[in-house]
Amino acid sequence: MHRPFFNSVVKWLAIVLVGLAVTATAIPVEDSPTVVHVVEGGNPLSLLQNDDSGQSSIDYYLFTRSNPTTAQRLYMNEESIKSSSFNPEHPTVVVVHGFLGSHNSALNPAIRDVHLNKADTNVIILNWNRIGGDDEDSAILNTPAVGRRLGQFLKFLSEVSGASYDKMHLIGFSLGAHLVGSAGRELDGKIARITGLDPAGRLWQVHPERLSSSDAQYVEGIHTSKxxxxxxxxxxxxxxxxxxxxxxxxxTPVCSHYRSFQLYAATVEHNHLVGRRCSSLIQLLLDMCNGDILHMGNDDINKRGSGLYRVNTGWRYPY
Structure with missing residues (x-):
């Protein structure tokens, strides 16, 4: 082998290995949470049909300060909701993973823990990986339908518990951002807040059911990866x-993509990342924004604001 070619291969492999190491550091793997099934009978919510075990194709895992690490699995029946630790007087935060994710994805404990540490909150982790699977095209195709099912579940939750839409905050990562948009649309935009964490771009630029400002009373996008x-x-x-x-x-682009939920989690804890309003994308890219300020992220269920913002951050938590 020629020496220049050999050196090029070695250099390329080194870059790849470093990139993988950085990505692995930024995306920790969590063990499966302990799950307590709250009233498994009744009619669990399913998409299209139940799987062979008779369980739902969509899972809802509830965490509260009473059960911060041991999930209670909720079903679409009244006894399931009322026998759980769900408190309709507290804000409800719903977290939804993206393609190739699950309830074990790193964003779930990151967002769950900061919300529970900050205030009494109902945190519901949605798992839809049995539908999304490992085929991105199928996951994209199914996203709006899963979102509508989430909307139907939240409507049922509100009806049986008295929980107000004004206290609900839906947070979706990547493909999950468009999913929570569909959920909000199913509820006629009554949900208090939706946060889209680096909403997926592939095939969604012109998709009629992508996340939009009409899906909730306040919709915020946090964009971290081109x-x-x-x-x-x-x-x-x-x-x-x-x-x-x-x-x-x-x-790596994956690291930048995942940074969206890491930044969000940091803002719930510290509320320290402040954006400057930009008059154009050119101004944003050149870091010349000088308009009004607005805090990015945080847990304010009644948050309001509008416009395009740039916020500069550091490279490690809390950024």
Whole structure:
């Protein structure tokens, strides 16, 4: 083998290995949570049909301060809701993973823990990986239907418990961002807040059911990756950290994509990342925004704001 070619191969392999190491550091793997089934009988919510075990194709895992790490699995029957630790007086945060994700994905404990540490909250983790599977085209096709089912579940939850839509905050990562948009649309935009964490871009630029500002009373987009995310405004307020193309400390697009939920979690805990309003995308990319300020992320269920914002961050938590 020629020496220059050999050196090039070695250098390429080194770059790949470093990139994988950074990504692995940014995306920890969590063990499966302990799950307590709350009234397994009745009519669990299912998409199209139940699987062979008779269980739902969509799972709802509830965490509260009474059960911060041991999930209670909810079903679409009244006894299931009322025998759980769900408290309709508290805010409800619903977290939805993206393609190839599950209830074990790193974003779930990251977002769950900061919300529970901050206030008494009902955190519901949605798992739809048995529908999304490992085929991205099928996952995209099924996203709106799963979102509508989530909307129907939240309507049922409200009816049997008295929980108000004004206290519900839906948070979706990547493909999950468009899923929660469909859920909000199913409820005629009555949900208090939706946060889209680097909403998926592939095939969604012109998709009629992508996340939009009409899906909730307040819709916020946090865009961190040019490779995987949708790179234009979709909500009332859209934040593009560090320009929204890639993130400090990330050597791979996957790392930048995952940074969206890490930034969000940091803002719930610290509420410290402040964006400047931009008059154009050019101004945003050149870091010349000088308009009004608005805090990115946080847990304010009644948050309001509008416009395009740039926020500059560091490369490690809390950024």
């Amino acid at each position: 490779e995987f995310g949708i790179n234009f405004v979709i909500g009332h307020a859209d934040f593009f950290p560090n320009g929204g193309e890639s993130q400090p400390g990330c050597l």
